[in-house]
Amino acid sequence: MTDTMVELADRRDFVASRRRALAVDLSMALATILAALAVGFIVILAVGHDPLEAYRAMLTGPLQRSTRVGRWLEDATTLTLLGLSVAIPFRARQISLGAEGQLYAGALAAAVVAIFVPLPPVLAVLVPLLVAAVAGGAVGAIPGVLKARLAANEIVATLMLNAIVVRLYDYLLNNQLKQPDSGSVRSANVPAGSALTRLQDWFGVPLGRANLGLLLMLLTALALWLLITRTTLGYRIRMVGSNPDFARYGGIKVPRVIESSFIIGGAVAGLAGAHLLLGVYGRLEPGMAGGLAFEGIVVALLARNNPLVVVAAGFLYSYLRVGGDIMEQQTDVGTEIVVIIQAVIVLLVTARLLPDLLKRRLARKQMAR
Amino acid sequence: MRQQSDGDPPAVEAVALTKTYPNGVRAVRAVDLCVAVGEIRAVVGENGAGKSTLMKLLYGLEQPSSGQLRIGGAAQTLSDPSAAIALGVGMVHQNLMLVPSFTIAQNVVLGIEPGRGLRLDTKIAIERTARLSEESGLVVDPKARVDEVSVGMRQRAEILKALYRGARLLILDEPTAVLTPQETDDLFASVRRLRAGGMTVLFISHKLKEVQEVSDRVSVMRAGSLVGTVDTDQSTAESLAAMMVGRQISLTVVKPPARPGRITLSVRNVGYQPRGAGQALHDITFNVAAGEIVGLAGVEGNGQTELTEILAGLRQPTSGTIRVDGTQTVRLDVAGYRAAGIAHVSEDRLFNGVALDESIADNLIVDRHARSPIGARGVLRPRAIRAHAERLIREYAIRAPDPSAPVGALSGGNMQKVVVARELSSGPRLLVAAQLTRGVDIGAMHFMYERLIAARDDGAAVFLVSADLAELLSLADRLLVIKDGRLVARFDDLTGVSDTEVGRFMLGVQRHTDEQIRAVPPEPESATS
Numbered sequence: 001m002t003d004t005m006v007e008l009a010d011r012r013d014f015v016a017s018r019r020r021a022l023a024v025d026l027s028m029a030l031a032t033i034l035a036a037l038a039v040g041f042i043v044i045l046a047v048g049h050d051p052l053e054a055y056r057a058m059l060t061g062p063l064q065r066s067t068r069v070g071r072w073l074e075d076a077t078t079l080t081l082l083g084l085s086v087a088i089p090f091r092a093r094q095i096s097l098g099a100e101g102q103l104y105a106g107a108l109a110a111a112v113v114a115i116f117v118p119l120p121p122v123l124a125v126l127v128p129l130l131v132a133a134v135a136g137g138a139v140g141a142i143p144g145v146l147k148a149r150l151a152a153n154e155i156v157a158t159l160m161l162n163a164i165v166v167r168l169y170d171y172l173l174n175n176q177l178k179q180p181d182s183g184s185v186r187s188a189n190v191p192a193g194s195a196l197t198r199l200q201d202w203f204g205v206p207l208g209r210a211n212l213g214l215l216l217m218l219l220t221a222l223a224l225w226l227l228i229t230r231t232t233l234g235y236r237i238r239m240v241g242s243n244p245d246f247a248r249y250g251g252i253k254v255p256r257v258i259e260s261s262f263i264i265g266g267a268v269a270g271l272a273g274a275h276l277l278l279g280v281y282g283r284l285e286p287g288m289a290g291g292l293a294f295e296g297i298v299v300a301l302l303a304r305n306n307p308l309v310v311v312a313a314g315f316l317y318s319y320l321r322v323g324g325d326i327m328e329q330q331t332d333v334g335t336e337i338v339v340i341i342q343a344v345i346v347l348l349v350t351a352r353l354l355p356d357l358l359k360r361r362l363a364r365k366q367m368a369r
Numbered sequence: 370m371r372q373q374s375d376g377d378p379p380a381v382e383a384v385a386l387t388k389t390y391p392n393g394v395r396a397v398r399a400v401d402l403c404v405a406v407g408e409i410r411a412v413v414g415e416n417g418a419g420k421s422t423l424m425k426l427l428y429g430l431e432q433p434s435s436g437q438l439r440i441g442g443a444a445q446t447l448s449d450p451s452a453a454i455a456l457g458v459g460m461v462h463q464n465l466m467l468v469p470s471f472t473i474a475q476n477v478v479l480g481i482e483p484g485r486g487l488r489l490d491t492k493i494a495i496e497r498t499a500r501l502s503e504e505s506g507l508v509v510d511p512k513a514r515v516d517e518v519s520v521g522m523r524q525r526a527e528i529l530k531a532l533y534r535g536a537r538l539l540i541l542d543e544p545t546a547v548l549t550p551q552e553t554d555d556l557f558a559s560v561r562r563l564r565a566g567g568m569t570v571l572f573i574s575h576k577l578k579e580v581q582e583v584s585d586r587v588s589v590m591r592a593g594s595l596v597g598t599v600d601t602d603q604s605t606a607e608s609l610a611a612m613m614v615g616r617q618i619s620l621t622v623v624k625p626p627a628r629p630g631r632i633t634l635s636v637r638n639v640g641y642q643p644r645g646a647g648q649a650l651h652d653i654t655f656n657v658a659a660g661e662i663v664g665l666a667g668v669e670g671n672g673q674t675e676l677t678e679i680l681a682g683l684r685q686p687t688s689g690t691i692r693v694d695g696t697q698t699v700r701l702d703v704a705g706y707r708a709a710g711i712a713h714v715s716e717d718r719l720f721n722g723v724a725l726d727e728s729i730a731d732n733l734i735v736d737r738h739a740r741s742p743i744g745a746r747g748v749l750r751p752r753a754i755r756a757h758a759e760r761l762i763r764e765y766a767i768r769a770p771d772p773s774a775p776v777g778a779l780s781g782g783n784m785q786k787v788v789v790a791r792e793l794s795s796g797p798r799l800l801v802a803a804q805l806t807r808g809v810d811i812g813a814m815h816f817m818y819e820r821l822i823a824a825r826d827d828g829a830a831v832f833l834v835s836a837d838l839a840e841l842l843s844l845a846d847r848l849l850v851i852k853d854g855r856l857v858a859r860f861d862d863l864t865g866v867s868d869t870e871v872g873r874f875m876l877g878v879q880r881h882t883d884e885q886i887r888a889v890p891p892e893p894e895s896a897t898s
Contacts, residue, residue, distance in 0.1 A: 014770035230751070232744045238727065239735060245721035249683065249713065250735030251704035 029302075033316070036344035040337050054333040061326030062319055070200065070208030072315075072322045074280055077210070077217045078289075079321075080314030081272035082296025084217075084224055085136075085265045087305040089154075091228060092261035093241040098143055098158030099269040100293035101165035102136040106270025107277045108169055109135035111177070111187055111284050114194040114277070124193040129216075129274050136270020137263040139165060144262025148255035154262075162293075173284055187284035196279035211279035217311075220268060224307040227264070237261050269293075295321075298346050317342070378442025380406045380538050380569035381427060381458075386436035388422055396422040398593040399436065404538075409560060409570045411580040411601070414590035415613055415810045420573050421463075423590070424540050427571070428460040429453040440538070459531025460540040465523050469516035473509050473526045474498040477533050501529050504566075506559045520668070521552035525559070532563075539563065540571045545579055549668055550838060550872035557583045575811075577606040578839065589613055614812055622818050625826070627846040629658035633830035634680070634799050639689030641675055641854075648672040650679075650854040653689070654887050657799070662821065662831040664845030666838055668875050672854035673834045674716060677803045680832060681713035682706030693799055707736045712797035714788055716804040716834070722788045725777030729769055730758035732776045733791045765790035766816065782813035789817055793824050800824060803834040818844060838868045838875075849886075850874040859886045 037055070044051040062072045082099050089096035110132035113119075119127055143157035177187045199214065200207040228234040236257045239247040248254050276288050299317050303309035324338030381404050388397040397419045404410045414420045425431040426438065429447030438445055440456045447453045450460070467476045474494040483497065484490035498511040507525040515523055524544060531539055541560075545553045560570055560583060574580050580587055581601055588598040589612040596612055610618050634657040641650035650672050657663045667673055678684040680691070682703045691698050696709050706713075715722045723732050734743050734754060742753040758772035767786045769779065776787055785808070792800065805821065806814045821844065825831050835841050841848060842863060850858035850871060858874035858881045860866050873879040 014774060018773075230749050232739045232747050232749060235731065235734075235738050235744075235749060238731070239724055242724035242726050243721070246724045246735065248703060249681075249715060249721040251702075251707040252735065253702065253704065 032345055032348045035348060036341045039344045040341040043340055044333055044337060049331070049333050054327050054331045054337065057330040058320070058323035058327040058338070061330070062322045066205045067208045068322065068326065070206070070210040072319055073199070073210035073214055074208060075318040075322055076315045077213045078272050078275055078280070078292055079295060079299060079318045080311050081217050081220065081268055081275060082293055083299030083303065083310040083314050084221055084296075084307055085267075085269035085272065086297050087300040087303065087307060087310050088224060088228075088237070088265045088268070089261045090300055090305045091241045092237045092258055093244070094144075094147065094258055094261055095155050096140070096143065096158050096262060096265055097155055097294075097297070098140060098161055098262075098266065099272075099296050100289060101158070101162040102139045102266040102269035103273040103276070103289050103293055104169040105139040105165050106132035106136040106273030107284060107288060108172065108273075109270070110274040110277050111190065114190040115188050119194070121193055124191065125196065125278070128190075128194055128278060129271065132270040132274035132277075133267040134270070136273065137267035140262040140264075140266020140269070141259060144259040144266075147262070148258040169284075170286060173286060177284060179283075185286055189283045190278060194278055195282060196275070198279075209280045211275075213275035213279040216271065216275070220271065221307045221311045224264075224268070228307060233257070233260060295342075298342065298349075301349055302345065377406065379403045379439075380408070380441065381571075382439040382442075383423075383427070384437040384439070386423070386426060386438060387434050388419075388426060388431060389434045395593055397426065397433075400590075400593075400595045402588060402595060402598075404569055404571065406537075406569050407564055407567050408586065409564055409572060409584045411572045411574060411584035411587045412590060413574060413577065413580055413587060413609060413613060415575070418590040418613070419593040420590055421542060422593075424460065424542055424571065424573060427453070427538075428458055428540060454534050454536070457535055457537035458540065459528075459534060459536025459538070461524065461527045461531060461542065461544060463542045463546060465520070465527050467515045467523055467526060467530075470514065472512055472514055473518070473522070473529075474511035476515055476526055477501070477511075477530045479530070481534070497533070498529060501532055505529070505532060506562045508555075519552075520547045521549070521555070524548070524556070528559070537567070538569045538571070540573075542573045543575070544572070545574065545576060546836070547669065549875050550868045551876060553579065554869075576839075577609050580609070581606065591615060610811055614810070618811060619815065622815075622822075622843045624822050624844070627661045627825065629661040629846070630828065631659060632656045633659045633694055634832065635690075635692045636680075637690045637692075639676075639679065639686045639691060641672075641679060641684065642687045643675065648675055648854050650675055650686070653856055655849055655856065655859070657830040657832050659798070659828050659830050660825055661846045662825050662833055662844055664841035664848045665832065665834045665851055666841050666848060666871055666875060667851035669836050671851050673803070673851060675854070676851070677713075677716065677801055677832075677834050680799075680801045681711065681715070683713075707795075710796075710798035712736075712792040712795050712800045714792050714800070714802040714805055716807070718785055718788050723776045723784060726775055728758075728773045729762065729767070729776055729779075729787060730754050730772035732787055733758050733761055733794075736791065736795060761790040761794055764794075765820070782809040785809050785817070786813060789820060793820055796827075797824070797829050799830045799832065801832045801834075804836060805833065806835075806837070806840065838871060842866065842868060842871070852877050856886050857881065859888075 041051045041055065044054050062068045082103070085099050085102065086096055110128035113131045114124070114128040139161065143154050143161055146152035146157050147154040173187060174185055179186055179188050196212040198207070199210045199212070228238065236247065236252050237260070239250070239252060240254055240257045244254050247257070277284060281288060295317065299310060299313045302317070303313040320338055320341060324335045327333055327337070328335045383400055383402040386397060386400045387395065389395045400423060412420050412423065422431060426433050429450045429452050432448070438447065440458065445456060468479065471479070474491070477498045478494045482489045483493040495511045498509070502509050502511070507528055509522050509525050509529065510518065515526065524547070528539065544556060548556060564570060572580070572584055581604070584601045586598055586600050587604060587609060589596050589609060591613060636653055636655050639650060639653040643649060648671060653676060655663070665673055665676070675684060679686050682698065682701060682705065686699060693709050693711060698706060698709055701709065719725070734757065738744050738749065743750060743757060755772055761767070762769055762772060765786050767790060768783050776784055779787070802821065805817050809817065821831060821833070833841065833845055845863060848860040848863055848871065849856050852875060857877065
């Protein structure tokens with residue numbers, strides 16, 4: 001075949017087939033989730049519990065009370081920020097697993113500024129946020145530079161750096177930053193002027209700890225989407241991710257782009273830390289992030305690293321998380337089921353990448369012929 | 370050609386042979402092919418016309434979806450190549466498949482070694498290889514290690530390997546792609562000698578000149594179908610090309626004489642030591658003037674890749690100076706090279722010429738995404754990007770429904786048009802073009818030639834590297850030859866220069882003196898007169 005399908009298509013057909021592809025993508029995503037739920041259903045049945053009751057609790061629970069909605073929003077904010085933080089390096093084909101360390105670095109830096117530096121209103125919120133982003137970006141820069149200039153493996157570098165930063169965080173929290181009069185390990189509260197306003201203060205319904213960070217997250221996602229699609233740096237990130245040799249050939253400074261992607265990702269993870277500190281806990285606590293840092297990777301994968309889709313995926317994913325907690329409280333089915341459902345989603349999403357890769361290889365082979 | 374007597378079955382016959390791949394691509398459609406014993410049959414066609422797939426079916430590498438295959442008169446099902454070998458079918462692939470660390474004799478007998486038990490009788494292996502070599506006229510050194518001999522000898526060893534296995538039907542898949550003109554002539558002489566001994570040869574090629582030289586009959590494939598078979602002496606290159614493409618096409622390159630201006634590229638004593646694999650360069654000195662095309666010929670792997678990449682800024686030379694319009698370029702980065710007006714068509718577009726998953730529009734702006742009108746102060750202008758892409762798609766006849774289509778969905782020739790459109794539309798002072806038409810259809814090939822000459826006439830200095838000597842001789846105004854990382858010849862006037870003459874320099878049989886190679890370039894006046 002001399003002509004490929006695309007070359008023979010006319011523009012209307014092409015645009016139509018693009019739309020169809022989008023519809024197929026969306027229905028595939030939906031099918032993925034339904035399949036995962038079906039697997040969970042069977043597992044619950046197999047262990048002798050009532051899957052209908054469990055699923056009712058999980059799927060309707062988060063919307064039943066406004067405080068639960070608040071929990072969902074709060075969780076989705078952190079999760080989406082973490083998803084965004086890895087989506088950017090992923091776009092440059094850098095497997096960054098450093099969100100955890102970057103998050104703690106951001107929280108730590110923001111806490112030090114918020115607690116020890118007296119600031120006027122508004123600045124009291126903005127400066128800690130900015131400092132968190134800078135700290136997260138700085139921690140991101142380390143593996144970025146190691147990878148870009150010295151060809152160090154970024155997976156190893158980010159994981160090792162996580163270990164270092166988290167230990168450092170624990171050390172400081174247990175010593176210098178520990179609230180002396182408290183029995184438990186925690187820092188002093190950040191002053192009220194630095195806290196992110198709780199949403200319930202605005203809406204007048206109890207929304208738990210959901211806060212202004214939600215808006216911050218949405219703005220960040222929009223900004224990152226604009227960065228990727230509408231800026232020269234975003235273009236470079238996309239080209240480096242798609243074919244680094246092509247980028248270099250075209251005059252793009254590949255090492256600098258790789259570093260930038262790590263720094264931007266780190267800054268966003270730092271913001272996630274600031275959100276936990278200034279919006280959710282109001283102080284530093286050990287293990288603040290839980291396992292969220294790594295769930296962010298799943299969210300980014302689900303969304304194929306598109307910043308706007310990451311928001312949708314983040315909301316969806318944390319809905320399942322919150323629903324799972326409710327299910328555990330209300331029925332005798334544990335949150336493990338949610339872990340299983342999530343794992344099946346991850347498997348299906350990664351498995352969907354396989355046919356894509358195959359298709360591309362076939363295309364290449366055909367061209368080589 | 371030995372005339373086939375009545376009742377003598379054909380060596381190979383395909384009846385309505387069809388191959389449909391699982392993804393729905395019908396690579397071979399109802400092909401009827403009948404090749405008589407002792408015939409040299411050429412199979413020609415554009416890229417993707419189905420030539421290679423057809424050969425794979427004959428060699429058992431692929432199985433037909435429908436249709437019948439008869440070898441020596443009897444219907445056969447070839448489940449794998451060993452079944453084909455048992456029936457006397459031998460195939461020499463485009464990419465040679467030999468064990469590099471073994472000697473030629475060891476490779477020839479590999480799998481059916483003479484000797485007892487596990488012991489290989491090296492002496493007998495060498496003897497038999499030498500005898501086969503003598504009989505067939507395929508000259509090899511049986512004791513030489515494969516990785517130490519020329520590509521031509523490796524290919525001969527590969528043919529001997531097939532002969533050793535009793536091949537009576539030999540399939541040669543683009544055998545001349547890697548050979549110099551002399552080696553090609555030698556190969557053809559051996560092929561004719563094999564035919565005299567009753568061998569049937571299927572010869573795949575897209576070089577029509579060679580096909581006309583060696584074959585008895587030619588079968589033409591287009592889009593998976595066999596569109597016709599003609600006697601070679603009844604055909605012309607034009608008639609074959611028309612059959613391949615499906616319309617009349619001109620094969621001659623119309624090129625007005627060059628009017629070289631001042632020196633644009635000046636390369637002085639450039640040396641290069643590769644880190645790891647690669648060819649070193651020694652003391653390379655030459656000029657390219659504005660408005661001329663300087664070709665670089667050589668057997669592949671003699672330093673063309675290294676020199677090209679140095680000129681494009683992708684590698685740093687170890688010594689020497691390079692100036693482009695007086696700007697010293699050696700210490701610049703790639704962006705600096707591009708800013709200096711150097712465009713580059715790289716030799717392997719899939720490696721670094723395009724980003725397959727990205728859109729045509731994005732692929733067209735990689736060198737100018739941060740410059741007006743595409744981007745300014747860090748912000749891209751989507752409308753300008755689209756308009757830019759629409760314009761180049763129109764001007765360079767890129768076949769695509771929309772600028773947002775991914776480049777990876779395009780065919781090879783069309784993809785190369787994207788690369789050429791990008792590089793030429795930058796209005797370069799110097800264009801470094803490597804393998805401009807590799808894997809490009811005849812139709813698109815002509816288009817590239819015209820564009821290249823137009824760029825030259827607009828005042829660009831063009832440095833053209835190609836593995837296709839005929840292409841160089843028809844496009845270049847001047848020609849350099851590289852061997853083992855050194856320039857060994859320079860032709861300032863190509864009128865009357867034959868490919869065999871250039872081939873002698875490529876092989877190192879002959880060499881110009883350094884004075885000739887480094888002589889002051891001809892004055893613009895004398896060149897135009």
